[in-house]
Amino acid sequence: MSKYGEKNIRAYGNNFTTMTPGPVAKFLRTNLIFQAIRFIIINIKMLVVVSKSH
Amino acid sequence: MARLVVLGGGVSGHTAATFAAEWLGSAHEVVVVTPNAKWNWIPSNIWVGVGQMTKEEVTFDLAPVYAKAGIKYHQAKALGIHPEGNETSDKPYVVIESTEAGKAGQIENIEYDYLINATGPKLNFAATPGLGDANGLGEFTVSVCTADHAVHANEELHKCIEKMKKGERQKFLIGTGHGMCTCQGAAFEYIFNIEHELNKAGVRDMADIKWISNESFLGDFGVGGLHMKAMGFAVSSKIFAESLFAERDVDWIIGAHVNKVEKGKVHYELLDGSMGEEEFDFSMLIPPFAGVGLKAINKAGEDITATIFAPNGFMKVDANYAAGAYENWKASDWPSTYQNPTYGNMFACGIAFAPPHPISKPMSSPNGTPINPTPPRTGMPSGIMGKAVAHSVCDRILIGPDAPLHEASMAHMGAACVASAGKGLFTGTAAAMTIYPVVPDFEKYPGTGRDTEYTFGEIGLAGHWIKHILHHLFIWKAKLKPGWTLIPE
Numbered sequence: 001m002s003k004y005g006e007k008n009i010r011a012y013g014n015n016f017t018t019m020t021p022g023p024v025a026k027f028l029r030t031n032l033i034f035q036a037i038r039f040i041i042i043n044i045k046m047l048v049v050v051s052k053s054h
Numbered sequence: 055m056a057r058l059v060v061l062g063g064g065v066s067g068h069t070a071a072t073f074a075a076e077w078l079g080s081a082h083e084v085v086v087v088t089p090n091a092k093w094n095w096i097p098s099n100i101w102v103g104v105g106q107m108t109k110e111e112v113t114f115d116l117a118p119v120y121a122k123a124g125i126k127y128h129q130a131k132a133l134g135i136h137p138e139g140n141e142t143s144d145k146p147y148v149v150i151e152s153t154e155a156g157k158a159g160q161i162e163n164i165e166y167d168y169l170i171n172a173t174g175p176k177l178n179f180a181a182t183p184g185l186g187d188a189n190g191l192g193e194f195t196v197s198v199c200t201a202d203h204a205v206h207a208n209e210e211l212h213k214c215i216e217k218m219k220k221g222e223r224q225k226f227l228i229g230t231g232h233g234m235c236t237c238q239g240a241a242f243e244y245i246f247n248i249e250h251e252l253n254k255a256g257v258r259d260m261a262d263i264k265w266i267s268n269e270s271f272l273g274d275f276g277v278g279g280l281h282m283k284a285m286g287f288a289v290s291s292k293i294f295a296e297s298l299f300a301e302r303d304v305d306w307i308i309g310a311h312v313n314k315v316e317k318g319k320v321h322y323e324l325l326d327g328s329m330g331e332e333e334f335d336f337s338m339l340i341p342p343f344a345g346v347g348l349k350a351i352n353k354a355g356e357d358i359t360a361t362i363f364a365p366n367g368f369m370k371v372d373a374n375y376a377a378g379a380y381e382n383w384k385a386s387d388w389p390s391t392y393q394n395p396t397y398g399n400m401f402a403c404g405i406a407f408a409p410p411h412p413i414s415k416p417m418s419s420p421n422g423t424p425i426n427p428t429p430p431r432t433g434m435p436s437g438i439m440g441k442a443v444a445h446s447v448c449d450r451i452l453i454g455p456d457a458p459l460h461e462a463s464m465a466h467m468g469a470a471c472v473a474s475a476g477k478g479l480f481t482g483t484a485a486a487m488t489i490y491p492v493v494p495d496f497e498k499y500p501g502t503g504r505d506t507e508y509t510f511g512e513i514g515l516a517g518h519w520i521k522h523i524l525h526h527l528f529i530w531k532a533k534l535k536p537g538w539t540l541i542p543e
Contacts, residue, residue: 005301014306018296029483029514039516042486046470046520049488049508050542053438053467 056082056451059148059166061132061348063088063116065096065432066404066440067172068532069543074444075123076539082451085164086120089131089153093119093532094201097433098525100243102204103338104211104251106477109201112525119533128164129154131346132173135362136163137397138353146399168447171369171402172440175343178232184315185231185341194315195231195337198244207338211248214336218257224335227320229266231339233311233425236276237432238267241340242295243474249302250476250483265299265306266332266339268425270325270417272296272308276427278414280489281502282511288502294511298475298485307332309417311425312339327420343405343428345369361396369402370395373410380415385465385495387411392443393459399450401443404436413493434469435492437543438462465493468508472521475513484517 005020021029028034058078060071063086075084092113101107120127130150137146145165152160177199179186186192196207214224228245230238245265252258265272273279273295281288299306309325319333345367350359363369371394374387387410394400402408413429431439442462449457468490475483488510494503502509531541 005297008300008303015296015300018293018300020297020300030481032480032515035515035519038512038514039519042512042516042520045508045510046486046488049468049470049490050434052490052508053434053469054542 056167057085057165058082058168058170058447058451059085059087059164060170060172061087061148062172062174062404062406063090063093064172064174064404064436066406066436067170067174068093069437069440070170070172070403070444071120071125072123072534073441073539074448075125077444077448078451080124083126084124085126085128085166086116087128087130087132087148087150087164088116089129090116091129091154092116092201095525095529095532096199097521099198099201099204100240100247100474101477102201103196103198103207103244104247104477105208106247106251109205113201114529114533123534128152128162130162132348133161134349134351135169135400136351136353137169137362137400140353140355144353146397167399168450169400170440170443170447171348171400171406172404173346173348173406175405176346176367177341178344179341181234181342181344182232182312182315185312185339192315194317195339197341198240198338199340210336211251215252215255215257217335218252218260219255221260223260223262225333226261226263227266227332227334227337227339228263229307229310229339230268231312231315232342233268233323233423234428235268235340235342236428236430237340237343238269238275238427239430239471239473241265241267241338242275244338245304246298246302246475247477249304250478263304264332265304265308266310266312266320266322267306267308268310268427270309270414270426272299272306274414274427276412276414276430277489277492278494278503280487280504280509280511281506282487282509283506284510284512288506291511294485294513298513309425311419311423315339323419323421323423323425325417325419325425345406362394362400364408366408368408369400369406371402371407373408375408375410377411383411385463385491385493385497388463388465388493390461390463390466391446391459392439392462393446401447403439403443405431407431407439431464433471434543435462435464435467438467439464441543463493465491465495467491472517472524474518474521477518477522480515482518482522483513483515484521485511485513486517486520487511
């Protein structure tokens with residue numbers, strides 16, 4: 001299992017107290033099917049905010 | 055026939071001028087004064103700065119667009135406003151100086167019935183020694199604030215990439231070049247686009263990348279941060295920002311006022327009063343913004359600049375400038391009509407209006423140095439307020455001088471923001487965010503100051519697609535192509 005983000009954590013350094021994505025979160029970020037769904041959802045959310053702002 | 059003069063042709067000014075021309079028709083005149091020959095979709099300068107777009111892809115000539123819209127266009131910079139006219143005429147006017155090739159330096163007076171000041175900012179490189187001077191960017195750092203700056207930044211970036219390919223380690227320092235900067239978002243995008251490009255070039259392991267900014271916490275972005283709903287929690291943008299920095303192995307220095315830049319080195323002061331230095335091989339530091347230096351003169355020839363403009367050079371509008379300490383701030387301090395309180399036929403929108411105070415909590419070092427982000431007034435809010443102001447002016451021209459003004463307070467509007475973290479049709483990512491309202495209202499939304507039903511954020515490929523689509527959509531709109539009025543700001 002990839003430790004993509006965790007390997008950059010430095011004990012008691014600047015980034016010691018944050019969260020890092022796991023392999024599933026990383027995979028989903030560029031997974032075409034998942035992102036196509038998110039594309040629709042994000043657009044709807046943005047349009048709602050845009051409509052509330054005009 | 056009434057004449058509306060719009061100073062500035064950026065997001066706010068262009069929106070105001072084009073909608074005013076559409077609504078007023080040929081019975082009235084719209085005049086735009088802007089020193090630039092080209093319109094620039096500034097959010098995509100990030101991609102020019104890493105070689106993923108050309109200058110031509112993010113700019114276009116203004117003259118043919120304004121000719122199509124029936125807008126009279128002066129390629130010139132405004133020098134002063136005479137809101138009462140002069141000794142020979144009561145008609146208000148602006149003094150402009152041409153920047154057009156062949157006419158550069160020629161002075162002209164343009165009378166107006168209504169004036170919209172949407173000049174945008176002066177990039178105040180001179181505020182930090184070594185960052186630049188009154189003429190612009192210096193030789194030690196780069197910038198992505200203009201398309202030309204971004205082209206230069208890309209050239210310098212690729213010199214570093216070539217050095218890394220030859221085995222020479224490089225240090226990158228990206229962020230803000232002064233304690234009172236805004237636009238942290240642009241620097242945020244640039245640092246992660248650089249990281250993305252270094253990965254693509256196969257030299258990421260040869261680079262040390264560091265962030266430096268005036269934010270008191272990562273993810274402040276000049277709006278005091280935001281809480282987003284995620285995984286059932288209301289999560290601070292600090293957590294999301296730190297997570298991305300950790301994931302991409304980017305270190306950070308925050309609460310920093312860069313007070314001097316030398317070749318390969320910045321000097322800075324931190325919020326705790328300590329001083330530090332950071333070396334770099336490549337650095338992009340956003341300059342602080344200031345007003346463009348417009349003067350205001352009354353009928354008697356007296357300088358009334360201090361009456362019309364705030365000390366930072368931005369135009370006063372219907373904001374509460376006497377709010378005082380942070381504890382007294384309210385959402386209602388923020389302007390809604392953008393009308394100048396002294397002259398009712400003058401408005402200011404976009405970056406050109408003087409905000410009542412920052413959005414982020416003001417902070418200073420024990421040495422008295424203010425170190426906090428100034429409020430952003432760009433992007434979607436800038437377009438919305440430009441359109442609202444144009445609507446107000448058109449109503450006053452078409453209905454009458456007492457027509458009610460339209461409102462677009464940043465305390466009542468949200469914003470959709472997409473921050474690129476790397477370009478690529480299948481490999482790109484961007485943080486897609488909405489924030490509602492832009493200015494937190496702690497009375498209406500106790501705790502976070504915002505409605506977490508409408509404030510969210512996530513990073514992924516979908517965000518990148520949206521940013522890329524918005525690039526083409528807004529350039530389409532700005533070129534006034536078919537259906538442009540249907541595209542929201």
